[in-house]
Every structure is written in structure tokens, then in C-alpha cells.
Amino acid sequence: MxxxxxxxxxxxxxxxxxxxxxxxxxxxxxxxxxxxxxxxxxxxxxxxxxxxxxxxxxxxxxxxxxxxxxxxxxxxxxxxxxxxxxxxxxxxxxxxxxxxxxxxxxxLGFMKNPHKDGYIIFNFPGNNVAKHFIDELRVVEKSVGICFVDDNINELPEEIAHLPNIHFIKGCPLQKETYQKAEVQNNKTVIVFPVDASKSNSDGSTKVTLDLLERFVDTSKTRLLYILVDMANLWMFEKSKATYISSDLSVLAIVQECQDPYSALVIEDLLYNTQGANPMTVTVDKIAGISWKELQLSLFQVLEGTKHSCNLLAIIRDGQSNSCPEASEVLKKGDLLSLATYLDFPWEEIEAKIQALTIDSQ
The missing domain is CATH 1.10.287.70 (Helix Hairpins)
Structure with a gap:
């Protein structure tokens, strides 16, 4: 024996x-x-x-x-x-x-994504973009898991791979196994980068990936974002539940800077987590019925003497952003407000104080 x-x-x-x-x-x-x-x-x-x-x-x-x-x-x-x-x-x-x-x-990307409630990125966007994305994201979420899914690279660059809680999956978007290994349904955000940011026809492959992603995720729990190369291709995504981010943002910042000196610095200040205050989206609940003007005046009064500060940026209603509403615009329950503020801003507490203040003034 x-x-x-x-x-x-x-x-x-x-x-x-x-x-x-x-x-x-x-x-x-x-x-x-x-x-x-x-x-x-x-x-x-x-x-x-x-x-x-x-x-x-x-x-x-x-x-x-x-x-x-x-x-x-x-x-x-x-x-x-x-x-x-x-x-x-x-x-x-x-x-x-x-x-x-x-x-x-x-x-080599053959192991299942171990991260839950993290971020998944389809199509590796290159060292600089990936590193910048990770650095900025982890200012807010220090140890969040990030998984890159790509079929055109054999492994992540060492400077990315050695970072904590980074995972790589070698997978083709046309294969069911790729979505299962990536655990897309158990993560909170999936971002689809174009295969080639220099070619507008890359939006076609992005559309295919998004359509397949919607088969595997509950879009009420998992956000789908995609980078759009050419705005002329936006029509393809009309029925998509994903949110687009224009790859032309850098160009727009340059144009804006040409028209309004230093405005690009303002945009950068708002977009980078490492710069300070950032956009924060909050939901209107208790203060529904007051006007945009009343909100602005009340917000200044409530914040006076506290350690908190913020500025109103826009109303978002039915998926549309209005950064310059009329003073008489009335807030509705469920509207979203975009604020420029810090991570610890206690919106629910502030909203309750605004509500009490407006009631007293009436």
C-alpha cells in the first residue's frame, strides 16, 4: 500500500x-x-x-x-x-x-473579485488616469476595493498592482464569465472606459458592455457610469440607465478658461477630493415648498456661527441639472441639491433647522 x-x-x-x-x-x-x-x-x-x-x-x-x-x-x-x-x-x-x-x-487576472461594495472599472484607462482615480477616490474611501477588468492587457502595471485592495480580472466583455468573476452585482459602481479614447467608434463597444451589464446588476443598487468619447454618439445611450461622463471635460475646462480667467482652477478645486470642498448631492425632504431664494437666505442664517460651510451649486430634478434657477423656483420633495461642501456636512440636521426657521418666519 x-x-x-x-x-x-x-x-x-x-x-x-x-x-x-x-x-x-x-x-x-x-x-x-x-x-x-x-x-x-x-x-x-x-x-x-x-x-x-x-x-x-x-x-x-x-x-x-x-x-x-x-x-x-x-x-x-x-x-x-x-x-x-x-x-x-x-x-x-x-x-x-x-x-x-x-x-x-x-x-494574471484569473481569480474572482474578492471585493464587495466597491468599484469596478472596465477597460484599463492607463497608468496616469488609474493612479489619479485611485488617489482621489481614497481620500474619501480609504480602503475601498477597486477591480479592473480588461482583455487587452496581461496584468496591471506594478505601480497600480502593488496598491492595497486592487484586483485585476483578465476578461472579455462578451463573455458571461467575466461579469460573474467581477461580482458586478455585489459592487456599488461600475465605470466603463472606452477601449480607445481617441476613436469615436469606441462608444459602440461601450454601449455593448453597458447593455450586458444591465443584465447582471440591479441599477437601483449599482450605479453604471461610462466615459463618452463623442457627444454625437449620445443617441445610442438614450434608453440606457447609465450616466455618461464626457471625455471632453478637459477640453471644456480649457475653453472655459479662455472665456473666463481662473475658472478652470475653480472647476479643479471642486472636482478634486484633495483640494478641499467637493460637490455633495443631498435630497430635499423637510424643506419642500420653499423657494430657491428662501433656501439661500435661510442656509446662510443657519450656518452662521457653526463650523460648517457650504455653497449651493444646482437643483437636480428628473435627472436634469439647473445651476442657475430662478429665485422663485419652488423646491419639490425628492429634488436633489448639489452643494459645495465638506464630507462631514450634516445635511439632515441643517435641513431641519432651515425648516424650523422658515416656519418661524411665517
Missing amino acids: ILNLIKRFRVHKEAEPLVWLKKVFFYTIGINLLFAILFKYIESVTWNEAIWQTWQTATTVGYGNAPAETLAGRIITMLLSTVSIAFVGALFSAAFDYKEFYKTQKK
Whole structure:
């Protein structure tokens, strides 16, 4: 039987590392269990002593405080020390091989996304964009998981891959397995970058990816964002539940700067988490019915003397943004307000104070 195990040991050496690790583990346990049983009955010792002697021999510790006294017991010990020691060594070797195999598989994008409630990015956008995205995002969410999905690269660049909680999946958007491995349904935001930001026809492949994503996610729980190369292609996304971000934002900032000096710096200040205050979207609830003018005046009064500060940027209603509403514009319940403020801004508390102030003034 021992010789048969050794033969099988050689046959399975080239097996997939996890399978091989399991086999070596069970082989090792089986051999040592057999020896413990034989040692107990041949030497007439307790189970405790039999297991102790088995461990000593198999691990080469060899304390020898109660060695075998019978001829049969010594033969069994010799066999164990010849075979089991090799298997214990193989067990450690298999564990190391599996660890290295796992690292390689993860590096090459073959492992399932381990992150939940994180961000998934289809089509690696390049080192600079990826690094900038990660740096800015982690100012707000320090340890959030980020998974890159791409079929055109073999692995992430080292400067990205070495960052904590970064994962890579080598996968084609046309394969069902890609979405399953990426765990798109268990993450909060999926961003689709164009395959080639210099070609407008890349919007076509973006549309295909978004259509397939909508089969796998609940869009009320998982946001879908995409980078649009050419605004002329926006018609393709009319029925999509995803939100577009124009790749021309940088160009627009330049044009704006040409028309209004220093306005690009203002936009940058608002967009970068590392610069200070950022846009925050809050929902109108208690203050529904007051006008835009009343909101502005009340907000200044409520914030006076507190550590909080903010500026109103826009009303968002039915998915449309209005950054310059009429003073008489009446807020409706469910409207969204875009504010320029800091992360700890307690909107619900402030809204309640605005409500109380407007009631008192009436």
C-alpha cells in the first residue's frame, strides 16, 4: 500500500496546485493515522501516546521518550520515518506552491473579485488616469476595493498592482464569465472606459458592455457610469440607465478658461477630493415648498456661527441639472441639491433647522 501511495504521489505531482495540496494533506493524514493505529495495538499504549509518537517521528522531532520496544513496532517506526517524513515535507512544499500559484493567478487576472461594495472599472484607462482615480477616490474611501477588468492587457502595471485592495480580472466583455468573476452585482459602481479614447467608434463597444451589464446588476443598487468619447454618439445611450461622463471635460475646462480667467482652477478645486470642498448631492425632504431664494437666505442664517460651510451649486430634478434657477423656483420633495461642501456636512440636521426657521418666519 505504501508503494502504491508513492506511485500515486509521483503521478499527481503535476496536478493543479490546490488539488495537489489537498491530496498530499489527506495522504499525510492517512499514513500517520495508520501508523498511530498500528503503534497503539502493537506496543499496547494509549491513543495519546500513539499519536504523540506518530507526530514525533513524522516531524523528525524524535524526542524518543517512549520508543517502540517490540520488533514489529520498530519496523513500523522505520517505515513511517522513511515515508511519512517525505510526505510532511511534500505538504509544506505543496502549500508553498499553492501560495505562489494563487499569487500568479491573481496577478494574471484569473481569480474572482474578492471585493464587495466597491468599484469596478472596465477597460484599463492607463497608468496616469488609474493612479489619479485611485488617489482621489481614497481620500474619501480609504480602503475601498477597486477591480479592473480588461482583455487587452496581461496584468496591471506594478505601480497600480502593488496598491492595497486592487484586483485585476483578465476578461472579455462578451463573455458571461467575466461579469460573474467581477461580482458586478455585489459592487456599488461600475465605470466603463472606452477601449480607445481617441476613436469615436469606441462608444459602440461601450454601449455593448453597458447593455450586458444591465443584465447582471440591479441599477437601483449599482450605479453604471461610462466615459463618452463623442457627444454625437449620445443617441445610442438614450434608453440606457447609465450616466455618461464626457471625455471632453478637459477640453471644456480649457475653453472655459479662455472665456473666463481662473475658472478652470475653480472647476479643479471642486472636482478634486484633495483640494478641499467637493460637490455633495443631498435630497430635499423637510424643506419642500420653499423657494430657491428662501433656501439661500435661510442656509446662510443657519450656518452662521457653526463650523460648517457650504455653497449651493444646482437643483437636480428628473435627472436634469439647473445651476442657475430662478429665485422663485419652488423646491419639490425628492429634488436633489448639489452643494459645495465638506464630507462631514450634516445635511439632515441643517435641513431641519432651515425648516424650523422658515416656519418661524411665517
